[in-house]
Amino acid sequence: MVKIQIDGKEYQAEPTKTIIEVARDNGIHIPHFCWHPRLSVSGNCRMCLVEVEKNPKLVIACATKVADGMIVHTANERVIKAREAIMEFLLINHPLDCPICDEAGECKLQDYAYKYSKGYSRFEEEKVRKPKRVALGPNVMLDVERCIMCSRCIRFCNEIAKTPQLVFTKRGDHVELTTAPGEELNNPYSMNVIELCPVGALTSRDFRFKARVWEMSSTESICRGCARGCNINIWVRNNEILRLTPRYNPEVNDYWMCDYGRLNTFKYVNSGDRIKSPMINKEGELIEVSWEEAIASAVFKLKNFKKSEIAGISSAFATNEDNYIFAKFIKQVLGSSNIDFMKHNVGNDDNLLIRADKTPNSLGTIAVGAIPGEKGMNFDQILNGIKSGTIKCLYVLCDDIAISDEIINALSKIDCLIVNSPIRNNLTSIADIVFPSATYAEKNGTFTNFQGRVQRIRPAVATAEIDRTLDGLAQSRLDKFGAPNDRWTKGVKIDARPTWRIIVAIANAMNHKFKYNSAEEIFNEISTNIDAFKNLNYMKIGNKGALLNIKLIKYYKPVTV
Amino acid sequence: MNKINRKVVRTEDLNFWQKLYIPEILKGMKITIRQMFLPKFTRQYPEEKWIPPPSFRGRPVLVEENGKERCVACGLCSRVCPALAIEVQAAETELSKERYPVKFEINMLRCIFCGLCEEACPEEAIVMSKDYELTFFSQEEAIFGKDKLLMPIDELKDRLEFLRKYR
Numbered sequence: 235m236v237k238i239q240i241d242g243k244e245y246q247a248e249p250t251k252t253i254i255e256v257a258r259d260n261g262i263h264i265p266h267f268c269w270h271p272r273l274s275v276s277g278n279c280r281m282c283l284v285e286v287e288k289n290p291k292l293v294i295a296c297a298t299k300v301a302d303g304m305i306v307h308t309a310n311e312r313v314i315k316a317r318e319a320i321m322e323f324l325l326i327n328h329p330l331d332c333p334i335c336d337e338a339g340e341c342k343l344q345d346y347a348y349k350y351s352k353g354y355s356r357f358e359e360e361k362v363r364k365p366k367r368v369a370l371g372p373n374v375m376l377d378v379e380r381c382i383m384c385s386r387c388i389r390f391c392n393e394i395a396k397t398p399q400l401v402f403t404k405r406g407d408h409v410e411l412t413t414a415p416g417e418e419l420n421n422p423y424s425m426n427v428i429e430l431c432p433v434g435a436l437t438s439r440d441f442r443f444k445a446r447v448w449e450m451s452s453t454e455s456i457c458r459g460c461a462r463g464c465n466i467n468i469w470v471r472n473n474e475i476l477r478l479t480p481r482y483n484p485e486v487n488d489y490w491m492c493d494y495g496r497l498n499t500f501k502y503v504n505s506g507d508r509i510k511s512p513m514i515n516k517e518g519e520l521i522e523v524s525w526e527e528a529i530a531s532a533v534f535k536l537k538n539f540k541k542s543e544i545a546g547i548s549s550a551f552a553t554n555e556d557n558y559i560f561a562k563f564i565k566q567v568l569g570s571s572n573i574d575f576m577k578h579n580v581g582n583d584d585n586l587l588i589r590a591d592k593t594p595n596s597l598g599t600i601a602v603g604a605i606p607g608e609k610g611m612n613f614d615q616i617l618n619g620i621k622s623g624t625i626k627c628l629y630v631l632c633d634d635i636a637i638s639d640e641i642i643n644a645l646s647k648i649d650c651l652i653v654n655s656p657i658r659n660n661l662t663s664i665a666d667i668v669f670p671s672a673t674y675a676e677k678n679g680t681f682t683n684f685q686g687r688v689q690r691i692r693p694a695v696a697t698a699e700i701d702r703t704l705d706g707l708a709q710s711r712l713d714k715f716g717a718p719n720d721r722w723t724k725g726v727k728i729d730a731r732p733t734w735r736i737i738v739a740i741a742n743a744m745n746h747k748f749k750y751n752s753a754e755e756i757f758n759e760i761s762t763n764i765d766a767f768k769n770l771n772y773m774k775i776g777n778k779g780a781l782l783n784i785k786l787i788k789y790y791k792p793v794t795v
Numbered sequence: 796m797n798k799i800n801r802k803v804v805r806t807e808d809l810n811f812w813q814k815l816y817i818p819e820i821l822k823g824m825k826i827t828i829r830q831m832f833l834p835k836f837t838r839q840y841p842e843e844k845w846i847p848p849p850s851f852r853g854r855p856v857l858v859e860e861n862g863k864e865r866c867v868a869c870g871l872c873s874r875v876c877p878a879l880a881i882e883v884q885a886a887e888t889e890l891s892k893e894r895y896p897v898k899f900e901i902n903m904l905r906c907i908f909c910g911l912c913e914e915a916c917p918e919e920a921i922v923m924s925k926d927y928e929l930t931f932f933s934q935e936e937a938i939f940g941k942d943k944l945l946m947p948i949d950e951l952k953d954r955l956e957f958l959r960k961y962r
């Protein structure tokens with residue numbers, strides 16, 4: 235440990251750290267463009283200049299290690315002057331693109347121009363022109379003029395994604411970022427360069443021009459793309475999800491998320507495929523009915539079967555709460571032990587984030603007991619039971635299990651098929667009763683990732699039964715100040731309910747007292763009844779998640795590598 | 796219950812002639828009759844229209860140049876509008892400006908004619924026109940889309956000149 239002084243205050247610091255790191259650990263912001271906590275130091279932007287006493291010149295805080303007795307000034311007149319000069323230098327060739335630039339509103343260069351520059355330009359010459367609208371790959375758009383040559387994107391590809399796909403060419407103010415001829419920026423993590431880029435040089439092709447960032451609300455949630463459960467923000471305008479961005483969590487995903495999760499896990503929420511009302515199959519056709527009628531019909535059908543003829547398919551896409559209630563329903567109300575979920579594994583785990591298990595909550599489904607245990611039938615046995623006619627009634631939770639002809643053929647023979655699903659799919663088309671269930675972006679709950687970390691999801695999109703204001707959802711400025719007759723408050727609201735609420739309603743209609751008013755109440759019961767979840771609650775989980783006791787999960791054999 | 800006794804205090808009592816009223820009425824009539832012979836100020840609106848000066852802030856319109864809107868759908872007018880009257884949706888265009896408003900709507904029932912949109916616009920694409928005649932039969936009718944907002948630049952020369960000079 236060494237003692238250093240920053241802006242007149244003493245701090246203890248590890249000698250291996252740089253000035254910018256020590257300052258950051260102590261809540262002092264030193265402006266910077268090229269430095270990033272997870273990338274190697276490149277020291278090219280010079281924005282982080284600070285004064286170190288007894289040093290003739292200013293030094294860059296990102297590349298200077300602290301030393302005992304060092305006295306640092308981060309905001310004296312010399313430093314402020316230097317920063318103004320650097321900003322002027324960076325802005326010389328920067329185009330006046332803010333009005334058409336997607337980064338505007340969350341742009342480091344814009345923010346720093348307000349904070350650390352003079353506010354006017356002395357440059358009257360022609361700016362250097364470079365290519366605009368260059369598609370660097372399937373997901374990322376490049377505007378070379380806007381690039382400030384910080385090299386963060388290049389270092390990300392080399393050091394984190396381990397796919398060297400970006401380089402600089404030419405020299406001086408003609409430097410251009412590019413890919414090698416015939417190459418593309420297409421690694422599975424390519425879109426992280428969008429947040430890394432301190433300016434609008436790299437932007438998302440998917441989100442391009444969809445909205446200005448200040449028009450959206452953002453909600454802390456969890457990606458449902460795989461068992462990693464990357465922490466994300468869900469960005470919503472007019473009740474529609476427009477983009478997902480990674481949210482920092484050093485234990486799970488650090489600063490990153492993969493392109494698959496970013497692009498392919500939210501569009502179904504606002505798609506035309508959403509089921510708009512409960513449906514009952516009447517003479518081969520699905521007819522929209524009221525919730526009461528659908529629940530009554532489910533109760534009527536379920537009572538027709540013997541305990542051993544009933545099975546439930548839980549879902550690794552559903553929350554811990556959903557699966558817990560479902561398991562309780564199948565076991566206590568219907569008296570069956572035949573309950574299991576379908577596994578969705580694709581490819582292999584990689585070395586960064588991506589998991590082969592493409593569901594967000596397999597471990598949680600096991601941990602809350604939505605699995606057969608010792609007596610019940612597992613997924614394959616249930617399927618065989620359906621084929622042989624011993625299983626006559628199946629309740630499926632939020633998972634399209636009808637993925638092969640074999641399964642579809644078996645399921646179409648069954649006497650009673652009840653399905654909870656947010657969207658129309660192969661399974662709902664052959665179901666007898668369909669309940670529209672809320673998506674992960676429309677409810678409260680928790681997922682348990684492959685590490686055993688229990689993480690919270692929160693509603694970002696309002697359904698028919700949710701009011702954005704009264705139910706405390708994140709609000710944009712328009713949401714806050716709009717009146718009910720404003721068009722933007724009239725975004726589509728689907729009449730879907732969280733799966734646990736649907737199951738609770740059916741259980742109550744069968745005269746079992748399921749008294750739950752919120753996902754949190756269910757979670758509290760889980761933490762009382764299930765050892766692995768002991769001592770956990772929503773408060774403790776917070777926005778970074780909390781580990782359950784993985785050793786206490788019943789029937790779970792961790793694979794040892 | 797307390798009865799409130801308030802005495803009416805007159806600062807000045809009417810004199811005899813005033814109490815008679817007739818002379819006072821005649822005095823009033825004299826003013827009225829005199830007006831009938833003085834020049835008239837009444838404008839015969841709507842037959843006779845008033846053309847406001849360039850400093851006037853009528854309804855905001857979008858500047859149309861070479862058959863296209865100047866607007867790049869940056870949304871700054873929408874952000875600055877204190878009445879939340881403006882809704883812009885951007886999209887990509889082949890033109891060199893890269894983006895344009897595929898949808899641009901102003902809710903004229905919300906607009907308070909403050910001119911802040913004009914002030915915020917980095918492209919001089921939205922300006923206050925001289926049009927002050929706005930009547931609607933329904934709320935929907937009051938939402939002006941691009942069809943009603945676009946105005947050829949020739950009709951806005953006055954205002955643009957005024958802005959360059961005085962803003």
Ligand code: SF4
Pocket residue numbers: 380381382383384385386387388411430431432433435436
């Ligand atoms: S594109 Fe962005 S991240 Fe990459 S070097 Fe340029 S400014 Fe830096």
Ligand code: SF4
Pocket residue numbers: 457458459460461462463464487491492493494495496587588589
């Ligand atoms: S690694 Fe998995 S959890 Fe993370 S972003 Fe990708 S799909 Fe989502």
Ligand code: SF4
Pocket residue numbers: 855872875876877878879880881901905906907908909910911912913
């Ligand atoms: S004039 Fe004022 S109220 Fe009307 S649209 Fe412009 S900013 Fe909004």
Ligand code: SF4
Pocket residue numbers: 333865866867868869870871872873883912915916917918919920921
């Ligand atoms: S501020 Fe100007 S350019 Fe931007 S959206 Fe409004 S009218 Fe268009």
Ligand code: FES
Pocket residue numbers: 265266267268269276277278279280281282283294295296297
């Ligand atoms: S942050 Fe230190 S030189 Fe760029």
